[in-house]
Amino acid sequence: MEKRGVKYHRGRLGEALREEIETLVEGELGDPRIGLVSVTGVLVADDGRSAQVLVDIESDDDAEAERSLKGLDAAKAYIRHELADRLRLRRAPELFFRLDRSEREKARVEELLERAKRRSKARKEPGAEKA
Numbered sequence: 001m002e003k004r005g006v007k008y009h010r011g012r013l014g015e016a017l018r019e020e021i022e023t024l025v026e027g028e029l030g031d032p033r034i035g036l037v038s039v040t041g042v043l044v045a046d047d048g049r050s051a052q053v054l055v056d057i058e059s060d061d062d063a064e065a066e067r068s069l070k071g072l073d074a075a076k077a078y079i080r081h082e083l084a085d086r087l088r089l090r091r092a093p094e095l096f097f098r099l100d101r102s103e104r105e106k107a108r109v110e111e112l113l114e115r116a117k118r119r120s121k122a123r124k125e126p127g128a129e130k131a
Helices: 004-028 062-074 076-087 102-130
Strands: 037-044 050-057 094-099
Touching: 004 037, 004 050, 004 076, 050 062, 062 076, 062 094, 076 094
Parallel strands: 050 094
Antiparallel strands: 037 050
């Protein structure tokens, strides 16, 4: 069973990493491959040696998203170095960038639910007029 303090520390570390990586990506990385990228979350492993960085790329083009991920992978060493300096970490976790499409999927599900709601409403209204 995991101790509560360790879990709390990992959560705080993940949030601090997310904020710093967001700052680095938005302002300090000059790689032209990296488009409009926002960091949606950071999942730190149990041992703290690695972290998955979930990024949302503001583009519908999969090729542009792939280019942005390659640019982030190229800047991985610089980002780790800056994280260790800024957060005063003895060892910054190994970073793995993953594409996060949850916001788009959420919008799609909401759109489908709204469409289904309108259809059921349209079916009920003509039946009520006949009665």
